[in-house]
Amino acid sequence: MQRTIKQLFFFFTLFIFFLFPKVVKAFNVSDFGEIIISLLSTLGLGAPIGYLISFLFRLPFLFLAIVGFFIGVIAIFVGGLIVPPFVNALIDLGLNQTVFKGFLGTWEIVKDFALSFVRIFLLLIGVATIFRIFEYDARKTLVPLIISALLVSFSFPISTTLISWGNALTNFISTALGVGGSTEGYLGTDLTEIYDTLLNALISHLSTTFDRFITFTDLQTLFTKDNVIFALISLSTLILGLISIYISFVLLALGIVFVLRLVFLTCLVIVSPIAFLTAGLRTREIRQIFGGFLNWDGWWATFLEWVFIGVILLIWLKVGVLLLGITKELDFKLNTSCNVEDTDINNVCNQEIGFIAEQLIKFLPALTFALAIHIGVKTSPGVVKQAVESAIGMVKLATTVAITAGTFALGGAMASVGAATRAWGAARLAGVSRRSAFGASVKAFGKEWARVGPRIGRSALSMALSEIPPELGKIMPEPFKPGIETVESIKKGVGWTKRMVVLGREGIKKEMEARMEELERKRAREEIEEVYKKHGKEGLEKMIRSRWTSEIAKGEATKKLLEEGKLSDDLIEKDEFKKFLRTKEGGKYLNDVLKLRVDLAPEFINPKTNRPFTPKDILDEITPKDVIKIRPKAIMDPEVVSAMSPTHIERIIRAGTIKQKDALVESYTKIIAEKTGITLTTSTRENLRKDVSENHEKIRNTIDTLRESSDPLDVNKAEIIKKIGDAIWQRRL
Amino acid sequence: MIKYNPNQKKFLSSEDIDVIVEIVKKYNLGPTDLFDNQELEEMLKSAKTPEEATKIIENLPFNKIMDRLEEILTGKSSLEDLSSLLRKDLNLSLFMAEKIAKEIKERVFLIAPEEKKKILEKPTTPPKEDIYREPIE
Known part of the structure; x- marks a missing residue:
């Protein structure tokens, strides 16, 4: 066997x-x-066998569809079931008045601490009065001190009463606007419709997906229609799912703001005795001891912000609910027409893009609702605003990535379809059998994969999103502009995905890195401005020398110091700074730094020649106007002075500082010593002049010898010796 | 009379030296450069020793003028004496010494440009009316 x-x-x-x-x-x-x-x-x-072959091409689209489906399920689960009751509970908790009583004991400790300051001040006033030191000033402080003591003692009831007013006003607004209540909650019932839409879309998509996946159609249909529909369905589910997640994020942020309100107000009530103490005693010392929100100014501003934030947010919530109703009644017409050469593909494209557009319109009310709340939440103070922006930024990024993937898949599918259809048609026209035509189309599948597809993908996506923001712009009043800008930025993100097709994977990676870098650079600039304002150039130098500072921040700090003309020689000479200058980021500023310290040029590699820089490399880039920026330490180097042009020297002689002129003279004496062996006296200018006069002949001979040299550097050196020698004699130096 | 305030100027600027160079050249007083100067080279040919060559350089009119100006700036000499000093140092006629001294005073020692302008332009001011003189009818 x-x-x-x-x-x-x-x-x-x-x-x-x-x-x-x-x-x-x-x-x-x-x-x-x-x-x-x-x-x-x-x-x-x-x-x-045909099904098995086509299976390979069905799989990626099935995967995309499954991803879209799961995102949709998560969106429904989170947004439809978890978020609304959770947010309602968070808002209720945020408006709870009884919480503060639990911290009464802690408040008393802080109150006693604040009152101990009052006692110390009373003692000081007593002592000052007895010994008649600053008697008048001491007595003058007595009244504010008593007021402080009263305010400190009653800070708890005062602050909790203010909070209760804030809560009462919030509840009043809630009732007046018709948002909130025990039965419907703050978000109302209308929201469930969003998730109904998504759920219905998901169910229909899921059944269509599996129908297309399981059913064996002939291969022509698979390549011309099925996979395109696959891609479009997956894409629409992804987009709708991510929009739902965005809405959930915004609502969650709303609830979190209310909880944070409670946390912040609790903290502010606890520290209120100190803030009230500083309200009465507005001395510089007290302000220095208790800064930030412990000080009355900071405390009062923060307290008012948080007490009444609920009112503002509920107004925005109502605006959102109203918009939800208004936008539902609006009839949007989207122009959805694909410009594809092939008629069959064009029909499919129109049909499915139209579908996505319709789904987006269904989501528009929910989107406007979320945008209104988004704007409201963004008005919340400091930390929350940043948190909300980060969360929403992440959703935006995820949406962009999904759309990018969709564009790519869709473009690929379209291209395959186009190429396969053309091959099929050609083979049929040539009179070969149906199966031979299939063979030809399979072969053609890979050939023009990316030629037609990207264009189709781009037009499809831009059509899907281009109509929405202008429509929003028409119906929304002025305060909604930030929200419209958010949609516009998503649209820009889609525009960015278009470039992926052009740039390719590596290109888009670079683009993303560039974007991240730009963001970091922006933050670094802000930080640098702040540090410079507070600590001056020393603060920036400290930043540059710190190993914890990012390269970008170091670069921006260097840029700032260069702009201000405050980059010190000490810093430039530091090894860590030189190391930074050898990095990619530091390299951007290398030339500017070397223009100040030309003498350090040989320590760095010139990327153009792959050899160490020569002083001449740098000096050639320096305009005569900028010569006077060269540091005296660099001018002290005879190599640097020898490489300068006579124009550079002339500029230093005429417009240089005293230190630069002294440095020039020092270099000159070194050059003369090297070339003639004469040691010129530099103790006084008179002695120097005398020495130059006495050695006139030798110096003149040296000039003549150098002029005859074949080395252009020697010829230049001759001109430099003449120029500086004349300047010394003419008493310009 | 042009009055020089010694508090106004402590040293000569590059522009001031340019003016001196220009004046020395204008009145053919001698070389103003130490190197690459044909005139100086001719003068130095007569020197038999290096000391003599140094003496020639030190006695060049430009150098002498600069010495005197430094003396004025440091307060060792008076600006009023400039013409007599130049006459003595450079062996000039009284007229020439006065002329050079006047030009140096005007172009180097008058600090304020407006003041300089005023003197150079010499604006004509209308004669004041004599209120005590009766008009001729």
Whole structure:
């Protein structure tokens, strides 16, 4: 038995590797695919094998559909079931008045601490009065001190009463506007419609997806329609799912703001004795001891912000609910027409893009609702605003990535369809069999994959989103502009995805890195401005030298110091700074730094020549106007002075500082010592002049010798010696 | 009379030295450069020793003028004496010494440009009316 198998295997191998190619060659048949397909057709295995081949092309789209489906399920689960009751509970908790009583004990400790300051001040006033030191000032402080003591003692009831007023006003607004209540909650019932829409879309998509996946259609239909629909469905589910998640984020942020309100107000009530103490005693010392929100100014502003934030947010919530109603009644018409050469593909494209657009319109009311709350939440103080912006930024990023993936998949599908259809048509026209036409279309599948697709993908996506923001702009009043800008920024994100097709994976990676870098750079600039304002150049130098500072921040700090003309020699000479200048980021500022310290040029590699910089490399880039920015330490180097042009020297002689002129003279004496062996006296200018006069002949001979040299640097050096020598004698130096 | 306030100027600027160079050249007083100067080279040919060459350089009119101006700036000499000093140092005629001194005073020592302008332009002011003189009818 084993022997028979071995023999069969031997003959099979012989057939495949030796006989089959010979047969192919003999019959002049160049297409293996055609032969295999014809063979399968003869054996009656066309349908299952055809399905197996098409399975490979169905799988990626199925994967995309599953991802879209899961995102949709998460969106429904989170947004429909968890978020609304959770947010209602959070708002209720945020407006709870009884919480503060639990912290009465802590408040008393802080109150006693604040009152101890009052006692100390009373003692000081007493002592000052007895010894008649600043008697008048001491007595003058007595009244504010008593007021402080009263305020400190009653700070708890005062602050909790104010909070209760804030809560009462919030509840009043809630009732007046008709948002909130025990039965419907603050978000109302209308929101469930959003998730109904998504759920219905998901169910219909899921059934369509599986129908398309399971059913064996002929391969022409698979390539011309099924996979395109697959891609479009997955894409629409992804978009709708991410929009739902965005809405959930915004609502969650709303609830979190209310909880944070409670936390902040609790903290503010606890520290209120200190704030009230500083309200009465507005001395510089007290302000220095208790800064930030412990001080009355900071405390009062923060307290008022948080007490009444609920009112503002509820107004925005009502605006959102109203918009939800208004936008539902609006009839949007989206222009959805694809510009694809192939009529069949064009029909499919129009049909599915129209579907996405319709779904987006269904989501528009919910989106406007979320945007209104988004704007409201963004008005909340400090930390919350940042948190909300980060969360929403993440959703935006995820949406962009999903749309990018969708564009790519859709473009690829479209391209495949276009190429396959054309090949199919050509083969049919040539009069070959249906199965041969399939073979031809399979081969054509890979050839023009990316030629048509990107264009189709781009037009499809831009159509889907382009109509919405202008419509919003028409119906929304002025305060809604930030929200519209958010949608616009999502649209820009889509525009950015278009470039992916052009730039490719590496290109888009670079683009993303550039965006991240730009963001970091912006933050670094803000930080640097702040540090410079507070600590001056020392603060920035400290930043640059710190190992914890990012390269970008170091670069921006260096830029700032260069702009201000405050980059110190000490910093430039530090090894860590030189190390930074050798990095990619530091390299941006290397030339500017070396223009100040030309003498350090040989320590760095010139990227153009791949050799160390010469002073001349740098000096050639310095305009005569900027010569006077060169640091005296650099001018002290005779190599630097020798490489300068006579114009540079002239500029330093005429417009340089005293230190620069002294440095020039020092370099000159070194050059003369090297070339003539004469040591010129530099103790006074008079002695120097005398020495130059006395050694006139030797110096003149040196100039003549250098001028005759074949090295242009020596010729230049001769001119420098003459120029500086004349300037010394003319008493310009 | 042009009055020089010694508190106004402590040293000569590059522009002031340019003016001196220009004046020395204008009145053909001698070389103003130490190197690459043909005139100086000719003068130095007569020197037999290096000391003599140094003496020639030190006695060049430009150098002498600069010495005197430094003396004025440091308060060792008076600006009023400039013409007599130049006459003595450079062996000039009284007229020439006065002329050079006047030009140096006007172009170097008058600090305020407005003041300089006023003097150079010499604006004509209408004669004041004599209120004590009766008009001729």
